[in-house]
Amino acid sequence: MAETKREIERKYEATEGLALPDLSKVGGVAAVLDKGVVDLDATYYDTADLRLAASARTLRRRTGGDDAGWHLKLPVSDGVRDEVHAPLSAQVPRALAGLVRSRVRDAELLPVVRLRSARDVRHLVDADGALLAEVSVDAVRADRLNGGEGSAEWTEIEVELADGRDPAFLDKVEKRLRKAGVAPAGSASKLARALAETGAKPRKARSARAPKPVTAGDHVLAYLRAQRDAIVALDPAVRSDEPDSVHQMRVATRRLRSAFRSYRKVLDRGVTDPIGDELKWLAGELGVDRDREVLTERIQAALGELPRALVTGPVRGRLRTWSAARRSGSRRHLIAVLDGRRYLAVLDTLDALLADPPLRAAAAEPPQGILAKAVLRDYDRLAELVAQALDAAPGTDRDLAMHEARKKAKRTRYAAEAATPALGKPAKRLAGHAKELQGLLGEHQDSVMCRLALRDLAAQAHAAGESAFTYGLLYGREELRAADCERELPGLSPQKHPRYAADLA
16 A cells, blocks of 8 residues: 655765764754664666656655655655655556656656665654754665666765654754855755766756747647646646645646637647547546535535524434445546546647647747737627527526636636737736636536535435425525526626727727
8 A cells, every 4th residue: 555755855065074063053953873883785766768767757666764665756846745655566566657647657666766765764753842943964876777888876865854843843953054154965865976977878858858839839739738748747746635626637637628629720720639539538537526626515505504403303414425426436437537548649639739739830830929820719698609608598598608707707718818829918918817707507407407406405305204304595595606606697797898809909
């Protein structure tokens, strides 16, 4: 079973003849405890072209010390990583392999570097004897196993913050080390240094190779590249069921599809439409849990606003049962989707699209005219759909019209966001207006879906002999919320705000 730990550490060069200074002088340190020397033996795995190293991820199998096993390190920010630990086994654990699948794809994970370290460990503790940080002096030998040859040796100092401690404590330790002449390490990790000193360096990350946007096509491709990168980066978080990760991945798929449609003068839709269909499939698979999760949170919040006397029957218990009814099965299904050939084919297709984009003639033109026209086209269509929603009869017809307007508001927003780097404040303002309109229309749609859920819950409660009063009360409140949205809509209608379009034109 894999476990995740947040790791906050800093590395320093340990030059020959340089002794570790007295760290008991660091503020807050009551004692420095010598924990002896431990021998560590780690084999690092990667693809032959070092895809994990290129994205600052490391996967190793290590023996020795008190945390022997498989370790996958995922970057969070400078000096901060999440370390996922799994027990020792002969092969890469399935759970860890899944967390790097979006980057590895079908490539084989091979041993690339072996690192053997003699680690001299000291614990910095406070007056109560509680651990503040672990400081180690590591004498390292690296041997290349694949893609290079030779060996390298060096010594480095590593300072790892104890769990729950203030990261500012590391600044105090660093100040003491620098005063003694110790400099920060030139490599972010042992593996990075080993690769650099024993063979070819890993290829640069895709985003690092992207040229500065100049043409309309450049700007659209930069936006598409960012969304592709977001899907790949979010994959481990979705697998780990981290909060909001599924929603963010769905947003990335929607932004891609919207860009394909909005910028059809830039990209050949004969190529992008089939990709958009696959992205729609992926968004649907991601939404199996997400939609019910949103409704559950909405109903729970509404229940919290009711006086206790108006909550009759086991409403909260039934809501929990309703929410969890498909969750375990759908989670397994989602993981199967992410491990499946169809999903990996989507990622490969996006890579191929960005490597050899199907650009039309307009892609070579300056961005100001091409991108502005695309955004204004979406904005004009949004205005039409909002007008249709306001003219529709209350009830189902208006609900459907509001939903269509909401989808167009989202597309208009994404088109304007993609154009903002080229068009500046006018596009940013229009994106903000579209987002506000999207929020109002989204609130209306959430109310529509919530009422359907409440009817389902009420029917289940009635069949079980329970009171359905509270569900009916919540249903009525949702009707009022939807009516409020409909009254607010004219004030946000694009027809009432022509300045956004005028500024962009």
